[in-house]
Amino acid sequence: MSKYETVIGLEIHAQLATESKMFCSCSTKFGAEPNTNVCEICTGQPGVLPKINKKAIELAIKTGLALNCKIEPMSVFARKNYFYPDLPKAYQISQYELPIITGGHLEIEIPNEGENSNSRLRKKINITRIHLEEDAGKLVHKGAERIMGSEESLVDYNRGGTPLMEIVTEPDIRSPLEAKIFMEDLAHLLQYIGVCDAKMEEGSLRCDANISIRPVGQKELGTKTELKNMNSFRFVQMGLEAEVARHTEMKASGEKIIQETRYFDTKTHDTKSMRSKEEAHDYRYFPEPDLVTIEPDHKWIEEIRATLTELPEKKRERYINEYGLPNPIAEVLIATKSISDYFEECLKIENKPKEIANWMLVNVMAYLKNKNLDIKDIVFSPRELIELIKLIEKGTISGTAAKEVLIKALETGKNIKDIVSESGATQISDEGALQQIVKEVIKNNPKQVLQFKSGKDPVIMYLVGQVMKESKGRAKPDLVQALLRKELS
């Protein structure tokens, strides 16, 4: 029904995963006491000079390579001047006319809007540029939400000077959903190559959007608004949907859209004006005279290229083609770098991709999700998981018992072997011991026995289950079934 087309371009800020800050050697560690990870440089004392963190340049180049970009042979830092208490020098060192990386793209998969809703369409989103800059500090206000009207405001410069990478896309995105998918895929990629932990909720990945609508078929872009404060993937989509709706309504009622910066109100789920174009700052950019130009040599770039790990898309293909995993399972495994790392560690020990994937997905990841943990947080090693799979194969323990053993191992960090021997969870493969239980189960379930005997064969599984329960999972199911059938025949 919509006769308008949505046009979106994104500006993404990604905190780089460096140990130290962009222009000094202070730690970037999150969560320290206020103003403890600071020095004369990142608090803007008179007379200090910045010094470029080479690691930040390396990570930006790595990102550029992963996004098929051009690494500029010469780029320049610039000062962006404005006053705010979280900015100790009253300028941010950023890049302006000559960024370190230009061009490039990321391919995403979007739902095909045609009749077959399951089919997916691949789409290239072009990257305009990537540049480096430093983050500002953090303000805390008393008695008000913002600095205006607060009784007092405190500033913490721990975050000040943390390296940021700004990624700017072309206005290639055509829907809020596409924007969300792009952000998810980008976050995924950044995590993968280890340049950013990319958690929108924690602010290590932030997204601003430029958005406009135009009649379908029109080339010229409509008046855009900039939307801020979308601090989750879901809010990216919701915020943009709200803004598209606002633009569409305004067009329908003949109102003029004004160029302005707006923010997404996560409580009311609509967008509100922050400042108009007239109120926009004049940042008086000029080349930073305290720093020299960045000129990465070819050899270094190639060294960085060599450290680039397999990208998610390639990995997914490999999991399907090489390991014969179904696509949905492959997708879950590649979705988190630490999970696919774990999976591949397991494979190195024992080449059983399907069993490993199955145990990881159904049990390990369920546990992690339940406890809100990352796989890196647990002591349960790939070696242990393989141990477990081997014990099942050998028939030492049943699948049911294995689940309990696994939970115990995850919770206590104990060895699989120890748990098994302590709990006596080894399978009862001794017919004599089982025979007793089988007889009792037949005796206690006359109704089901009757059903089975009258030809309802599947009821046997119920009886097997009862035996398993009685044996606390230690019985071998196929043996139990055989014994039951023998007894009932």
Added chain:
Amino acid sequence: MNKKPAHELLSLLKNKKVSAVEIVKSTYEQIEKHEKEISAYVTLTKELALKQAKAVDEGKRSGPLAGIPIAVKDNMCTKGILTTCSSKILHNYLPPYNATIVEKLEAAGAITIGKTNLDEFAMGSSTENSAIKTTKNPWNLNCVPGGSSGGSAAAVAADETVLALGSDTGGSIRQPASFCGIVGMKPTYGRVSRYGLVAFASSLDQIGPMTKDVRDCAILLNVLSGYDEKDSTSAKLEAPDYTKALIDDVKNLTVGIIDELMGEGVEGSTKEAIEKAVKLLESKGAKVKKVSLPHLKYSVATYYLIAPAEASSNLGRYDGVKYGLRSKEAKDLITMYKNTRAEGFGPEVKRRILLGTYALSAGYYDAYYLKALKVRTLIKEDFEKAFKDCDVLISPTSPIPAFKIGEKANDPLSMYLSDIATIPVNLAGLPAISIPCGFANGLPIGLQIIGKAFDEETILKAAYTYEQNTNWHKEKAEIR
């Protein structure tokens, strides 16, 4: 003791003819006698100095400057010692760190006498823009000492210190050296670390020695020079031993006289003194020729776009948030910013912040700042061309000798224009020295010798030769 140059004191100390404590004490005696009239210092560090001197005498403190008093311009950060930039906005600022050159002086065993007065944030040519005090010229107390390193120059000239540090953005070492009859050198941009020098114009600022003679200049430059990883703009070059360049010989040297700086506007006796100096060098075997730098006439205009532009950004951090002055009139964020900066900065600093902010503004950037950068390149090229045939270039340091206090205070443009000979050197990033070469009505005249980038040695050689064959540097001001 305090009247002797450092190299003489060093050999006396070495031969145990004098103790460091004696030197320091006699320096403070001189300060007590004359500081009231001269007003060279913002802060004196007598206790620290005596402690340091004692350590030298006890053999616990050593180095190439062990036992030698030095005064540090008050725009260089000294840990835990007041660093005001002669500004109200930093009236109470105690740096949490040392400038690299302060660390170097410490390692060299030098004795810190105190921090010297300057034009606020080094913006000025007379030290009258200090928010703290007005420094007087030891040769005539009614005259300015020059600026912005006027405190350092006056302290050396009045023997209130042996050595001093200055900083030079458009002539701030050389012009006061010239006005006070001492030696002052601005090294090549990148030769001396700027880390800890409170920035005025980052692409122009450079720290340098202010001394009683050329040998002291070389000795102090030895201590200051060298790459510093904290300053990305410092040069990754091995600094030579500059004292090896002190040779009384200018044969095979081609000296170029800058035509544009010898004409209109240059006071008569200054011009005469320079011409005499050139003749002397010629008589010692130097080849002399006239050179023309056609873009020199744009240098003051160029400078007054680039320097204020950088300054407007560099001085943004004085906002009342973190250190220094915070206006008591502040009611909210905006009034804190406005009132703090209105109360804290003097008129010249405000003028330059306004100029620079304007030059960088959207819509004006290309016409002003960018154009100025282009002209800067042309001026640089003029020098490069001149240096194809010359080893050093010569001009007066200032077209006029020291002027009266108050004479130009209300005429900033005429004050700006008096820096015509020194400004182009900063724009080109070159090294240059000012040495005493005569007097006009009892006021010293300075000779400027400009060298190729990172060739301070040839400058020192020419300066040393001139000095060895004259006595100007031995003249002492009679303070009255």
